[in-house]
Amino acid sequence: MNREQAEKLLAALLFDELDAASKEELTDYLKTDDELRERLTDMRMAVKVTSDALKSEPKRVLNEDRLEHLSLLAGKSSHRTVAFSFRFLIKAAAVFAVIALPALLILMPSLQKAKVSSSRILAVHDSRSLYDMELGAGGIPSEESDGGTIYNRQEQSAESEPQIALGSEQPQYGMGGRGMSGMRGGNGSVVSDGLSFNTLRSAPPPPPPAVSVAPPAAPATRTPISPDASVRRTNPAPPPPRTAGPEVSAGTVIDSGVQVDAYADKLSTDRESSQLKYQYDFSYERLEDTYQNSKPIAVDGSVSTPLLGDLPEIDTLFKASEMEAKEDLSKLKGVEQKTKDNEPHEIAELSHDKAASETPAAAKPEPLYAGELNVPLQRSESAKSPQVLLDVSWGIVVDELGSDLPLGSRFKAVPVNPWVMTERDALSTFALDVDTASYTLCRRYISSGYLPPAGAVRMEEFINYFNYQYPQQSDRPFRVYAEAAASPFAGQGKNLTLLKIGVKARTLGRDQQKPAHLVFVIDSSASMGQPERLPLIQQALNLLMDNLTPSDRITLITCSDQAHLLLDAVPLSQQERIRQVINAIQPSGTTNLLAGLQLGYEKARRAYSARQINRIVLCSDGVANVGQTEAEAVLKAVAEDRKQGITMTCVGVGYGTYNDAFMESLANQGDGSYVFLDSLQQAQRVFVEQLAATLHTVAKDARIQVSFNPERVRRYRLIGYENRDIEDARFRDDTIDAGEVGSGQCSTALYELELLNAATENPVDDLGTVFVRYRNVETSRIEEISSTLENSILRTRTVEDSPYFYLAAAAAQFAEVLRQSEHTQGSQLKDIFAVAAKVCQVLPLDHDVSELAELIRRSENLPRAQ
C-alpha cells in the first residue's frame, strides 16, 4: 500500500468501514508513516470534538403547530395534544404507537408481517428514547425507567390501573421544572420505577417475541462490554434536578443539586428563594445528625451521589471510561489485538439484526455514543503502548479533550502574614482594601460543593464583605473605629487578643455626586455565554441603568476577537437605545481584552472631563486568550491614562475557568475596585446599593499604618492584606499606589495581638496609634489622620453586646481555615459555626450573616477544588 492509497482510506478507518484485510494492510502501512499517523490522530480528535459539539446541540423539535398538523395528517385526533406540553406530545405519540400494536396484530392479515412491523416500531421508540435521553436530557440516561413509562402506560390503558402509571411520569417529564423534583424523587422512587418496569415487562399484553427482545437489545448495541453502563441501566440515577430560566442564579441550581434528601426534608420548606435563606436551627449538635447523613460531593463524581445527575454527561463518560480502561487492561492482557477491536462491533451487529431486521437505520446506534462507549478499548490499548493509537479503528476515538488544556481557575497564593514582635517592628502598614470579590467567589465554590482553592481566599475581602454598621458620617473623609477583646478562636491556654480596626469613609450626599462617564468594556467571548456570565452582566447593567441620572453617559465596548464600539458616550436620556444595545450582545469568539481596554481608555480619554467621574468598568471572566494576556502588559499600555484619573472597576463573573489573579491584579494596578458577581443579588448589591461608593471616590491611595506600643503589645499579626503590604518607611511617600475608597465605604482590619501584662489592672499606656493617609479627591491634597487605640476599647465582650466584633472574627477565622493558614490554632469549622450562629441570633435581619453561617456549615467535609 502506498501513501496515496492510505490517504484515501483514513476516513473509512476512522469510521470502521474497512474490511478486515484492508484494515490490516492500512494499519501496517501506518506503522511506517509517522506523518500520516499523526494526521489520523488529529482527524480523530477533530471528529471527536465535532461530534461532541453536534451532540451537545439542543434537542430540537418542530413547533407545536407543525406537529399538530402532522398528527392531523396522520389521521390522529389531536384533542389531547393541545393540552399537553411538547415533550409529552412526542411521548404520547410513541405510546399511541405501542397501544396500536395489538390492534395491528389483529387487523393484519399476515401474523408474520405484523410481527415484523411491530418490532420495527418498537425499535424506533426504543432508540428514540435513548436518543432523547442522551441528546436531549443531558443527564444520566435512565433508559429503563423510560421504557417503564411506555409499558406502564400501556398497562394503564389496557387494564385501567391508573396507579401504576403515575409514579413514573412525574420525575420523567417534570425534569424541566424545579430543582426540587430531583430531590423529591430521590434515588428510591426512580429505582422503584425500574422495578415496576421489570415486573411489568414480562406481563404486558401480547408482546410478540421480537418486541420483548428489542428494548434490551438496543442498549446493548451502545454498551458493549461496559460494566459501568450496565450498572447504570439496572440502577438508573434520578433525573438531574434542573432549574429553568437564566434569571435564576446558577448558584441556586447547584444549590439544589447539592442537597441530599435527609437534609432537604429538614430545610426544603423555604428554599424557594434563590438566596441562601434557611430556617435556622441554631444548635449545631442537632444539625450534626443530618449532617452526618449528607454525603459530601465527591470530587470524582462517584456514581452513587445524587449530584452525579448534575455533572455534564461527558465527564461521567470519561470517568467511566477511565475505570473501564483499567479493568479492561487487566482483563484483556494477552488477548490478541484484533479480537479486541472486533468484539464490540460484532455485538453491535448482532443486536442490530435482532432488533430491526427491516429498518436498520431505526435501530442503529448513534455513532457518537457508540464511539464514546468504546473508549475503554482504545484507552486500554493506548495505556499499553504509545504506538497503539492507530490500532484502534472502531468508532470514533475519544480522548479526554482538555486534558492538556489549562483547567480550573487561576489563583495566586500569597504567604500568610506572620507574627511580628513589636520590639523589632512596631509598625504595620498596608493599603486599604474595600474589595469583596474573594468572598463572593468562595461562596460560589462552596455552594457548588467544593472548598475554594486556598489561593482564592483573601482574608481581608472576607472581613470586608460584611457591613459592620459603622456610624454614617459626612464631616471628615475618614473615621477610625476600634474594638478589642479576647480572641474567640484562640487556642487552649493562649491569651490572644483580637483587635478590630474599622475605617469608614465619608458618605457623599446626592448633590455632591458628579455626573459620570462610564465606559463599559464587556468581554463577549464565547466563554462568557453561560447564564452566570454575560447574561448576568446584562441584567446587572440594566439594573444600573435604573440608577443613573440622565446626565450620565455610557460608552459600550465589547471585545471578542476584536474590540467593537457599540455606544459612544451616549447620554442616559437615551436609555431605551442603551438598553437595546446591551441586551443584544451575543457571546462569540475569543477574548482580546487588551484591544477592548485600549479602546476603552481611548474613549475615556476623549470624553475626559475633570468635572465628571471617568471610569472604565471591565466585565470579564478573566480568561483573556488573544492579544497580550498578562495584566502588566495590559496595564502598561494604558498607564498614561490611569495617571490622569481614569479609574477602573473590574467586575468578575463566572466560575470554573475564572482567572481571579488576573482580575485582581488588573483592579489593583488600575486604581480600581474589584467585585465579583455570582448572582443577581450580588449585582444588585454592587451596582445599585454600592453605586455611590464604587463610582464616587472619596480618597485615593489610602493606606493605614498601625503603630503598636511595645510596652503593651508583645507581638501582633495582621489578618489578611498580604498583597496590600506597604513598606513601613514608605507610608509617607505619596507616590505609592494604594487603595481607593469610595463614598461611605469602609475597610476593616483585624489584628491578633499578644499583650504584655494582660492581667494588669487599669494599665495606663495605650495599645498604639492608627494613622490613615490618603489623597482627598475633593481637594487633591494629601491628608493624614490619626487615632489612638485607647485602653477603653479593650474589654470583655460578648456576642450580645458586640455582635459585629464576633462577626468579623468568625469571617476572618473562616477565611483562615479556608486559606489553610497556619494560624488557625486548630479551630474547627463547627466552632466557627457556633459563633456565627450566635451572631445570627443577635442580628436576625442581616442576611449576609445567616449566609455566612450557612457557608461555614456547608464547608465541612467538602472536597477542595483544584
Add this chain to the structure above:
Amino acid sequence: MPDPGYLMGVVAHYQSALLNYVSKMLGRGDQEVEDIVQETFVRLHLQLSKKGRSSINNLAVWLFKTAQNLTIDSFRKGAYRVKVLEGAAQSARLTNEQAAKELDVMGEVLRQEAREVALRELGELDEQYRQVVLLKIIQGMTLREVAEVVGISTSLANYRLNKGLEELTQRLKRAGVV
C-alpha cells in the same frame, strides 16, 4: 391509510436529527428549516399512504435524501444564504444555557469553547464536504447510505468524507482546538 402512530413515531425519532442537519446545511435555524423538515414528513406520509411502507427501503436514507432535496430546492428558489456563523452562535448559546443548567464543572467551559469552534468551523466547510461529514456524524450512516442520500457514488462519498475531515481537521488545528 398508514398507521398514525407510525408516522408520529418517525417524527419523534427523526425530527431533531433532521432539524439539526437541515439547519447546518442551510446555515441558519429559522422557519425555513422547520418548513423543510415538516415538508419531509408530509412527503413521507404521502409516500406511505400511496405506496405503503415497503416502498421505502431505508427510512433514514429516504428521510435525509428528501430533506436534502428540499434544502437544495430552497437554495434554488433564490433564498439568501447566510453564513453559518449566525446559526452556530445561536445554537451555541442554547447549548450553553442547557449546559450551564447542569453543574458547571471546571473545564466544561473550555470544552464548550471547543464545541463552539467546531460548530463554527463545520459551518465554514464547503457544502459538499459538510454534507457528508454531517450525515456521517449526526446520523452515523454508512458510506453507502451517505452516497445514496447525496446521490453520488460510494467512492466519491469516500473521497469527500476524507477531504472534508481533512479540511475540518486543518481548520480546527488552526483554531487551536485539535
